[in-house]
Amino acid sequence: MSTAIAPKAQIPDVAGQITYAMRSMGVAPIPRNYELFYEAYIGSNSALTRELAALGNSATQEELDDIGAKYFPRHAGRIFDDAHARLSVELDAVLRALKQEQLTLDSYNRLLGETCERITSRNHNGADLLRSAIDILTAATGDTMAQGEKVVENVAQRSQEMDQVRKELDEYKRIANTDALTRLSNRRAFEDRLISIFDNQLTRPTTALVLADVDHFKRINDTYGHPVGDKILATVASVIRANVRREVFVARVGGEEFALIVEGTTAEEAMTMCERIRRALETTPFKNSRTKVDYGPITISLGICMASEAANSGELYNKADLALYCAKNAGRNCCNVYQDGMQKDFTKSWLIYKN
Known part of the structure; x- marks a missing residue:
């Protein structure tokens, strides 16, 4: 005697469909992005669904994070952590540039001292020594000035990048402190x-x-x-x-x-x-x-x-x-x-x- 086994009801593969949608839009498969697409899939927040759909197939992580911070305030904490990490990288780069500048100035200062000693020494021919010292100092001064210009340019660039991070943090804070429905403070x-x-x-x-x-x-x-x-x-x-x-x-x-x-x-x-x-x-x-x-x-x-x-x-x-x-x-x-x-x-x- 054989017993017929009824086929199991087809259960929709929600996770698979969400993952497919994310892949189709070129979205990174990270948890906070999955949460956004999950909420859009189940339709619990129509405004979120509309904003996500409006991004089309060119959604950037920054745009996704903006939506996440707007509808899920806890996302802002992760964004703040990312911004903190970016600031740390930029500050480390500035400190390295300044340390390099300090080393260059120390080296230049030692060269000035050694040249001064050679000029004041009575054991060397005055004209030849002076000519040699001028050549050395000219080359060293040019190198030091070039290095200083690089440091200034580097620090200026890092400052601009840190200012951009600050502006982003201000905007994320505004979003995290704003009620999505009324646009008042929350x-x-x-x-x-x-x-x-x-x-x-x-x-x-x-x-x-x-x-x-x-x-x-x-x-x-x-x-x-x-x-x-x-x-x-x-x-x-x-x-x-x-x-x-x-x-x-x-x-x-x-x-x-x-x-x-x-x-x-x-x-x-x-x-x-x-x-x-x-x-x-x-x-x-x-x-x-x-x-x-x-x-x-x-x-x-x-x-x-x-x-x-x-x-x-x-x-x-x-x-x-x-x-x-x-x-x-x-x-x-x-x-x-x-x-x-x-x-x-x-x-x-x-x-x-x-x-």
């Missing part, structure tokens, strides 16, 4: 800025922290879907940015949460700014121009705390969050300034990246 940049408030005791009393939260945002996502929610968040970010001074620090710190750090202000002035944001958003139309679906009104609640009310960054964040909670509890679509006496049983961890 949580990482916010935490650095929040901590720095307490580094300057002169500006601390006139610095305010504002935390803002889009009202009923989960309902928006559940009703219209995340793509619509993302577009609404991008618009909210634009409205906030348009209604504050240029120097105000604005960040997206969570899904629908935003934070502002305002220097040179009072609690009253911060409240006026927040009211301006709230009213502007409240009156902003959120309508699909194609389907005519109206997603609005979209409103926001804001909590304010002056840095002078807190002893450290964590306390400042918690008090601003408490003010925001009270604004939510008061019916939403309003602003609230922290005051002593506000109470809420909660402990919120804001140090995501510093822990």
Whole structure:
């Protein structure tokens, strides 16, 4: 008796297809590139997929790393390591050039000393010796000057290359500290800025922290879907940015949460700014121009705390969050300034990246 064995279901060779796609584009088969193509293959991030496809068959590693740093902040760490290695190479080359220059100058200095001794010696014919010394010094001076010019040119070239690395690092840092959806600063940049408030005791009393939260945002996502929610968040970010001074620090710190750090202000002035944001958003139309679906009104609640009310960054964040909670509890679509006496049983961890 024979038993028929059913053929195994065909399982798509995802790894093979990704590797084939990378090979077709001439992309190096290294882990961070594989991660990019994997995310593009499974379609988890449509924006990433579009940017990767736009590179075509001429993608450079630098372009791939730019995309990786934008969508996977941890890639930036590897980029920083690569840049550090490049800087080390350039600095080593500069030091070698300078050491060679030092050796050349030492040799020239010894030659000057020996020639001086020969000229002052009474055991040699003066005219012949002087003529010989002039020939030696002329040749040595020419060689030394030529070597010096090479060193200057070498150091200048290395300096240009190091300056380029510095510019690349600045750009990668900007990308790593930017929220891809709203183009505002992200949580990482916010935490650095929040901590720095307490580094300057002169500006601390006139610095305010504002935390803002889009009202009923989960309902928006559940009703219209995340793509619509993302577009609404991008618009909210634009409205906030348009209604504050240029120097105000604005960040997206969570899904629908935003934070502002305002220097040179009072609690009253911060409240006026927040009211301006709230009213502007409240009156902003959120309508699909194609389907005519109206997603609005979209409103926001804001909590304010002056840095002078807190002893450290964590306390400042918690008090601003408490003010925001009270604004939510008061019916939403309003602003609230922290005051002593506000109470809420909660402990919120804001140090995501510093822990």
